[in-house]
Amino acid sequence: MKVAILAGSNRRESASTKLVRYAGSRLIAWGHDAEVFDLRERVLPLYDPDTDSEPEEAKALAKLVAESDAVVLASPEYHGTISGVLKNALDYLGAEHFDGKAVLSVSAAGGAVGVSSLTHLQAIVRNLHGVNCPDWISVGGDQRRFGPDGSPLDERMRLRVENVLGNFIRLASVLAAANRVRV
Template identity: 35%
Template sequence: MHDPPHVIGISGSLRDDSGTRVAVQHTLDAAAGAGATTEHIDLREWDLPLFDPDTGAAGSGDGPELAARVREADAMVLGTPVYHGTIASPLKTALDYCGIDDVDGTTVGILAVAGGGFPTPTLQHLRAAVLELKGWPLPQDVAIPDSWAAFEDDSIADGEIAERVEDLGATVVAYAGVADRHGETEQSELATGD
């Protein structure tokens, strides 16, 4: 683990006026305030063709570089808009380029931004993807329903939502590397016979 911990955020929206991007940045700002170094991966700036395992590195665009950035992170924040009740395809494609070796043991904060009601299925789908990659999703996540009212002038207009987003950023730092710490504790207990 890096000292201080390094946290990346991935915004799963390609919209120029994206509430998801605002929420991920707000989370990263809180993580930085908690002592982490941060990097915001804006998928608009990445060449990520649909994942095809038969194309090899030559046809993968920036996929290998994205996987490397994920692998180097101590923690991640994944943010997605809700499209048809599930994860937006840009974020799903980004995750398709990551293998278990890239995500294994990484602490992950999850947030979803919905134009309508509470995005429970989307949060569950994203959590399932993280678990399949052997990541450690935090028990808390952030749902932002009614996005049309939640954001204003590139900021979060709703104070309660802003507080939850800030808490997510601080918590992802507090638990960065938790899988490593858990493994060290187990190793120590085995060595001492406790």
């Protein structure tokens, strides 16, 4: 299974980015191909629908998502919604990149949990014709601490990530098989 992971934060020590890097390492340990596209490191210019030229990083993003069987979208929660950099990246993509693919939403918030950003992500995924994983991962407060190896320090959070990733991969496998036989 090939999984594209979009880390949608501009913060150097972003909890959402740390979380999806950890998730990607777990997927790789399980034998899957997981690639993190970090929007802090791979900056996309503001989306302009009137331009004829597509930036190289946008082409790389579109290729990664198009060639993936499933997608993970991660964002901090800013003012009750997703980050601007993640929304901008998603504006470069369309239904042809997400159609029929499993999508897992992940968020980190300074407060308890990032439910508003996750709800907004799921609405965006539906509009891109992706299939939302019924689970999501949200971290807040002390759950946003990570060890030197990148794993969450909170044992319950590590177990939550493992369980959600398992459900996500099962859904992605079913959808990928169905998409291969779709007419």
